[in-house]
Amino acid sequence: MAGLSFGFVGGYVAFALPQALAARHVPEPAIATASAIALSPSFYAFLLSPMLDVWWSRRTYALLLWALAAILTAASTLLLDHLQALEIVAAFGFAANQLAYAALGGWLSTVCGRDQENSLSAWLTVSNIAGFGLFAIAGGELLRNFSSGLAAVLIALLVLAPLTILPCIPATPPDRRLVGESFRQFLGDLWTLLRRREVLVAIALFVAPCATFSLTNMVGGFGADFSVSPRTVGLLGGAGVTVAGVFGSLMLPPLARRMPLRILYLSIGVGGSFFTLLMLLLPHVPSTFALLVLGENTVQACAIACSLGITFEAIGAQNPLAATNYAVLNAAYNVPITYMLLVDGSGYERWGVAGALAVDAVAGLIACLALGLLIALLAQRRVPQILPAD
Numbered sequence: 193m194a195g196l197s198f199g200f201v202g203g204y205v206a207f208a209l210p211q212a213l214a215a216r217h218v219p220e221p222a223i224a225t226a227s228a229i230a231l232s233p234s235f236y237a238f239l240l241s242p243m244l245d246v247w248w249s250r251r252t253y254a255l256l257l258w259a260l261a262a263i264l265t266a267a268s269t270l271l272l273d274h275l276q277a278l279e280i281v282a283a284f285g286f287a288a289n290q291l292a293y294a295a296l297g298g299w300l301s302t303v304c305g306r307d308q309e310n311s312l313s314a315w316l317t318v319s320n321i322a323g324f325g326l327f328a329i330a331g332g333e334l335l336r337n338f339s340s341g342l343a344a345v346l347i348a349l350l351v352l353a354p355l356t357i358l359p360c361i362p363a364t365p366p367d368r369r370l371v372g373e374s375f376r377q378f379l380g381d382l383w384t385l386l387r388r389r390e391v392l393v394a395i396a397l398f399v400a401p402c403a404t405f406s407l408t409n410m411v412g413g414f415g416a417d418f419s420v421s422p423r424t425v426g427l428l429g430g431a432g433v434t435v436a437g438v439f440g441s442l443m444l445p446p447l448a449r450r451m452p453l454r455i456l457y458l459s460i461g462v463g464g465s466f467f468t469l470l471m472l473l474l475p476h477v478p479s480t481f482a483l484l485v486l487g488e489n490t491v492q493a494c495a496i497a498c499s500l501g502i503t504f505e506a507i508g509a510q511n512p513l514a515a516t517n518y519a520v521l522n523a524a525y526n527v528p529i530t531y532m533l534l535v536d537g538s539g540y541e542r543w544g545v546a547g548a549l550a551v552d553a554v555a556g557l558i559a560c561l562a563l564g565l566l567i568a569l570l571a572q573r574r575v576p577q578i579l580p581a582d
Contacts, residue, residue, distance in 0.1 A: 194296050195316045196354040197258050199323020200331075201265050201289040204347065205230045205282055206324075207429075208331025212272055215336070222275060229279040233287035234526045240287075241294050241519035250299030250515050251363035257292035258355055261285050266348035270340050294522065297500075298515025301507050302364045310448040313500035317441035319354075321493055325434030329426075391521075393567060394506050397454060398524040400559040403461035403495035406532035407468065407552050408433075408488050410540070411481075417545045418481035428485045436486040440493030444501065447494070453505060454567060457498045461560040464491035468553035472546055499525050 206227065213223045244253050264285030271278040297316075304312050330350070334343040415425040447456055467487050474480040503521045507514050532552065539551030 193319060193354040193357045194254070195293075195319030196323035196326075197261075197351050198289060198293045198296075199320040199325075200327040200351045200354075201261050201286060202320075203324035203327030204265055204331040205286050207328035208335060209268065209282065211332045212269075212335045213275075216272060218275065226275060226279050226282075230282035230286055233283060233290050235523060235530075237287045237290035238294065238516075238519035238523040240291060241516045242513070244291065244295045244298060244515035244519075245513050249363040249365065250295045250302075251358055251361070253295040253515075254292050254299060255355060255358055257288045257295060259352065261288035261292060262348040262351035264288060265351060266344040269335060269344045269347060272340070290522075291519070294515050294519035297503070297518035297522070298507070298511075298513075299363060300361075301504050301514050301518065302510060303362055304504075306509065309504040310445045310453075310501050313504060314441045314444040314497045316500055317444075317493055317497040318438050320496075321437030321441065321489075322434050323354075325430050325437065329430040391506050393454065393563075393570065394502050394521060395524045396566065397457055397502065397563055398499060398521065399527050400563055401528045401532050401535075401552075401555045402559045402563055403457055403464060403491070403498070403556070404528040404532050405464055405488050405492035405495065405552070405556075406529050406536055407548065408485075408492050409529070409533055410536055410548060411485050411488065414481065414484075414545055414548075418476045418478055418484075420478045420481045424478065428482060432482070432486055433489045436489040437493040440490035441497045443490075443494045444497040448498070448501060453498055453501045457495065457502060458560045458564050458567075460491055460495045460498060461556050464488070464495070465553040465556035465560070467491065468549050468556070471549055476545065496525075 209230070210223050210227050213226065218226075244250055248256075264281050268278050268282040268285060271281060300312060300316075301309075327350070331347065334346055338346065415422065450456075451459070471480065471484050471487075474483070499521075503518060506521060507517045511517060532555065535555060536548045536552045539547035539549075541547075543550070
């Protein structure tokens with residue numbers, strides 16, 4: 193349930209807020225800039241994550257930071273006519289949201305059994321995607337149908353509502369070290385982390401476009417290419433994406449029982465890339481658009497859930513900097529989501545929808561092949577060579 197709050201804030205900032213600015217006739221470049229600034233903490237908020245592992249419990253940090261995120265997100269609804277102030281407030285709100293999610297991930301990794309981590313990964317992804325989809329619709333409706341003040345209050349209450357479950361979950365005692373010591377240990381732990389082969393492979397998997405499926409952030413703009421009405425695009429982007437995301441997330445536990453998570457992550461990337469290539473063979477009609485949207489979001493949700501499982505594996509049990517490690521690996525996963533948008537956008541600009549689909553699929557297949565070879569070579573090195581007797 194806590195993942196709903198993370199999804200609520202993300203859905204508001206990434207979807208509802210740009211719609212509200214467009215309704216006020218703000219130029220598209222200015223909307224794009226405001227959205228980029230508001231979402232930018234997904235890359236750098238992890239630098240503050242060491243504080244989540246000291247002083248107070250991670251549960252306390254999650255509650256306090258999400259309360260701050262709720263207040264700042266609600267306040268941004270009052271600043272729609274003041275773009276610069278809106279960018280600053282929304283960015284701070286999204287930073288609080290990112291840190292709260294890191295605190296949640298680090299905390300749950302310490303209270304959840306190892307045999308339940310894949311289920312935890314799946315359901316965190318379910319709640320995140322469901323929250324994003326619900327607020328992508330509800331956030332816009334609140335801003336359109338209520339006064340700014342009332343909409344702000346309702347948004348804050350909705351973000352806070354799922355957090356009522358958190359006090360019922362046990363929390364590990366906080367570390368009483370000073371924050372300065374925590375940051376110094378963070379640097380040392382990060383160096384140690386980066387020297388571990390398993391973690392380096394995990395970071396390589398996340399930074400490479402193996403299973404990013406950034407097309408999900410672009411297909412909403414493909415409606416005209418498939419002769420789809422704006423209302424249908426909105427319906428698919430809200431309810432359709434939510435259902436596909438929940439289904440894709442819940443595919444993780446049964447699939448994870450059949451193969452290691454890193455191999456599964458690459459398999460999702462290969463399967464999703466071939467699905468994207470298949471879309472090139474279909475006519476540009478509304479049914480193809482629906483299949484594209486639902487299919488891409490299904491495989492992306494499964495990949496996100498799998499990435500969380502890999503993250504929990506890398507953190508391990510009783511890690512004193514669990515929230516910090518969670519934040520670092522989560523930030524790594526966010527990197528290709530941005531640069532692949534630029535790559536896919538370049539493909540669309542030159543060759544239309546077919547170019548965007550082809551570029552995304554080919555990049556994914558090349559990355560999966562390269563990382564697959566790397567994992568195979570590392571596995572081969574671990575197998576002891578049995579020499580024949582003289």
